Amino acid sequence: MSMKRLARLRRSLEELFPERHLYIRSGGAMKGFVLTPGKQMAAAGGVAVCALWMGVATAAMIMNAFALTTGDREVARTEAKYERWIADRQARLNSAMAQLDASDGSIGAVAATVEKRHAALALLLTDLKDQPGAAEALTPAISRALAAPDANPLHRVEMVRISQEQLLDAADSYAKSRADRLRLAFRLAGLTPSTYIPAGSALGGPLIEAKDPRALAAVLDVDEDFAERVQHTAEGLSEARALNTALDRLPLAHPTENTPxxxxxxxxxxxxxxxxxxxxxxxxxxxxxxxxxxxxxxxxxxxxxxxxxxxxxxxxxxxxxxxxxxxxxxxxxxxxxxxxxxxxxxxxxxxxxxxxxxxxxxxxxxxxxxxxxxxxxxxxxxxxxx
Known part of the structure; x- marks a missing residue:
């Protein structure tokens, strides 16, 4: 059977590539060339290889172009995010400096604002007492607040104000990462966190009893934006504390020491x-x-x-x-x-x-x-x- 198939294939190729004669006339002389089926198949194979190579190269170029476009978009998004962050910080600083200029060099109003924010942060940081990793997370922000090198008292007060916001950002980041880590511990044990946290236990404390940030701003005597950020951070800290309390009740320790x-x-x-x-x-x-x-x-x-x-x-x-x-x-x-x-x-x-x-x-x-x-x-x- 295999011999018959080879014979049929050979006849098909000979029909597709029959022997051809090529005549070229040059300078009154006639030259003839014979294109055998083998030569024709070799030429066709070469053309096919070239076409395949061109197709692969074209596809690679298109894919590379798309990849570059995706990478450029990602870089652009990252740059835009940092530009917005820098612009927001700069806007806050410009606003504060405008207040300083409007006060004709008096630091009384700004100092009062800083003092009120400090009282709000003191309430918030009380919730962080004895929390694992809290001191390490907040130390850099506190160090920056104490290291204001500017000799101008107006600028130093404003730098303390900005450092307060950085401390609030650090506390919020710590609360979120701590809560995420504790939730993952529940899942590692095959448990659902909400099942082991009593209803309502994740919320409590003076900073989050008032659901309306405007009410909290009035109680703390700070601006609404700062009050809203304090409330959000307090909710995260309260959730992390509730998760930690629930984990402390679970059997997660080793039953023996140094035993295989x-x-x-x-x-x-x-x-x-x-x-x-x-x-x-x-x-x-x-x-x-x-x-x-x-x-x-x-x-x-x-x-x-x-x-x-x-x-x-x-x-x-x-x-x-x-x-x-x-x-x-x-x-x-x-x-x-x-x-x-x-x-x-x-x-x-x-x-x-x-x-x-x-x-x-x-x-x-x-x-x-x-x-x-x-x-x-x-x-x-x-x-x-x-």
Whole structure:
């Protein structure tokens, strides 16, 4: 069959490229050239290669032109953003300097405005007290406010005013990044943040009780624009605080210290039967009497022996969350006792269905076992941002 196909292909090519004779007359002499099918196919192939190359080159040029156009647009947008930012800052400075000129060199009015803004910022920064990373985030802005080198008292007062706005910008940026990071910690643990934050707890405090910025401006005796920015930042700080409080109630800590994990969550080969079986927690290997710690604050809901688990402790953390610590050698808490994160609750052992001393640790959400590793990793992520 293959020979017949080759023969048919050869006849088709010969019909497409039949032998041609080319005659050229020059100076009374006639010359003849024979164009065999092979020569014609070679020439056609060359033309096809050239056409393909030209097509590819043209397409590359068009794509490059489009890419340059997209890049130029992005550069233009970035430049426009910074130009607007610079123009806004310059407009604020020009407005303030115009007020200084109108006051005939008196700094009284401007100093009073700065003092009122300072009082508003003092209320706002009170909400930042003891917040992780807040001091590091705000220190550069505070340092700029204290480093005004201008000897002119009018200019120095205005530089303090501008630094107040920079401090407000830094606080707003910190609040947003902190809230985003805490929300991500919830998602790493497989939880929805809003489920563990009581309704209305994300809002509160004197700066955000007044929904209307005009009312807040009247209370603080500052301009409306500054009051609106203070209110927005206060809302962000309040949300971050509520998220942080909710996270503090979750079991995100390690149940033991400096002990390796010997088995993970999911299907594994059962050490007794040698068959695949579902493992509903994490195993941490260690020596007898290794301290076991509560991974989050809560109330002890069970102590005793459970089938297969041996000596067991269960802690209710609220919101449908429960942790279980099994195969213990000793139990150091009682039912109904309130425990804190990191508190010693028992000692590692090998009771129940166990092949050696280790801790079997489980996390339950609404009556279903979850992967404890997600909670441990979420806790490590939160600590990295502290």
């Amino acid at each position: 994990r010997s088995s993970g969550f999911g299907v594994r080969f059962d050490p007794f039967t040698g068959r695949p079986a579902f493992h509903s927690g994490l195993d941490f290997a260690g020596g007898f009497m290794t301290p076991i710690q509560a991974t989050g604050p809560g109330v002890v809901s069970f102590t005793g022996v459970r089938s297969g688990y041996g000596n067991t402790i269960e802690i209710d953390h609220g919101g449908g969350l429960k942790t279980r610590y099994a195969h213990l050698q000793g139990i150091a808490v009682r039912i109904g006792q309130r425990v804190a994160v990191g508190q010693r609750i028992g000692a590692m052992g090998s009771t129940g269905r166990s092949t050696g001393p280790h801790l079997h640790y489980e996390v339950w959400v609404d009556g279903r076992p979850q992967n404890p590793d997600r909670f441990v990793r979420a806790g490590e992520y939160v600590l990295q941002g502290s």
